[in-house]
Amino acid sequence: MIVTFLGTGSGAPTTRRNVSGIGLRFLQAGKWWLFDCGEGTQHQLLRSPMKISQLDKIFITHLHGDHLYGLIGLLASRSLRNGEASPLTLYGPPGIDRYFRAIMDVSPVHLQYPLELKVVSEGVIYEDEEVVVSCRKAKHRVTSFAYSVLEKDKPGAFLVERAKEAGVPSGPLFGALKRGEQVTLADGRVLDGKDFVGAPQQGRKIVFSGDTEPCQSVEELAANADLLVHEATYADHDKELAVRSGHSTAKEAAELAKRAGVKALCLTHFSPRYEDEDGDFSMDDLLKEAQAIFPMTTLAEDLGSVEVKRVRKTVGETDLPCYNE
Numbered sequence: 001m002i003v004t005f006l007g008t009g010s011g012a013p014t015t016r017r018n019v020s021g022i023g024l025r026f027l028q029a030g031k032w033w034l035f036d037c038g039e040g041t042q043h044q045l046l047r048s049p050m051k052i053s054q055l056d057k058i059f060i061t062h063l064h065g066d067h068l069y070g071l072i073g074l075l076a077s078r079s080l081r082n083g084e085a086s087p088l089t090l091y092g093p094p095g096i097d098r099y100f101r102a103i104m105d106v107s108p109v110h111l112q113y114p115l116e117l118k119v120v121s122e123g124v125i126y127e128d129e130e131v132v133v134s135c136r137k138a139k140h141r142v143t144s145f146a147y148s149v150l151e152k153d154k155p156g157a158f159l160v161e162r163a164k165e166a167g168v169p170s171g172p173l174f175g176a177l178k179r180g181e182q183v184t185l186a187d188g189r190v191l192d193g194k195d196f197v198g199a200p201q202q203g204r205k206i207v208f209s210g211d212t213e214p215c216q217s218v219e220e221l222a223a224n225a226d227l228l229v230h231e232a233t234y235a236d237h238d239k240e241l242a243v244r245s246g247h248s249t250a251k252e253a254a255e256l257a258k259r260a261g262v263k264a265l266c267l268t269h270f271s272p273r274y275e276d277e278d279g280d281f282s283m284d285d286l287l288k289e290a291q292a293i294f295p296m297t298t299l300a301e302d303l304g305s306v307e308v309k310r311v312r313k314t315v316g317e318t319d320l321p322c323y324n325e
Helices: 043-047 069-077 094-104 160-165 172-178 216-221 236-245 250-260 281-289
Strands: 001-005 019-028 031-037 056-060 088-092 115-119 125-126 131-137 145-151 183-184 190-192 205-209 228-229 265-268 297-299 305-307
Touching: 001 043, 001 056, 001 265, 031 069, 043 069, 056 250, 069 088, 069 094, 088 094, 094 115, 131 216, 145 216, 160 172, 216 250, 236 250, 250 265, 250 281, 265 281, 297 305
Parallel strands: 031 056, 056 088, 088 115, 205 228, 228 265, 265 297
Antiparallel strands: 001 019, 001 305, 019 031, 125 131, 131 145, 145 205, 183 190
């Protein structure tokens, strides 16, 4: 899975950073999901490796404009793909349905694909054979949700050579062992399938905080995540501004990541006040503030990516996955 940032700024776009939008790519499935859709998100897509026709789901964290105002334009543009677009599901907090209907009433768009709209509440909001998506309420000025994408564990590979060495004939007995079943050979030996399957591949977990003050619910949702993408609108010396506006500082995000036991933290949603490299406090200073508490911290950049690789290991082990900017 690859997280690609389409916008990493807060409030309004700047020459360096667009407002919030994050893509989550599932490479083998040929699809991707979008978390938040600030103004200009579809323009960012034109410069990204993601195709709008392969967009499968959209998750909106809350209804502030810098996370929402690109939504209708993106949905409309997706209809201009000559019938290529597949069905799409839109998830969001209470009010997302009224917002969508109000826009459509005033400026109707005839979507060329089925759109399913789901208003979320805390708990599991989507599950299939491969992943489970859950959400918890964050702490912001309006109703806001953090989302967790948890990949289910995959069984280990069938150890073909070991089975051959044990004298197992290829065919149905191979399949039975691969499924973990017991088999009886012609000579009377009983073999246990678990001895012929490699270590399982533990599912990856990625959590998106949305806009939030540091809070227990997000910390619990992020527990043991491979990657936590957390907002860090302000530096610690501007904590008063963070409290006033319902946001987190870089220090607070790092402290939460440490308590939650995540493997890596990527900060996003930055105030433009730190973009001036000649100013009193820069983005590098913001990163140092977080890394002093949680060293495995990086800063998100527009159109930058973080790859979370699946690691073959026994469930319960704590080897770090690979992260690439």
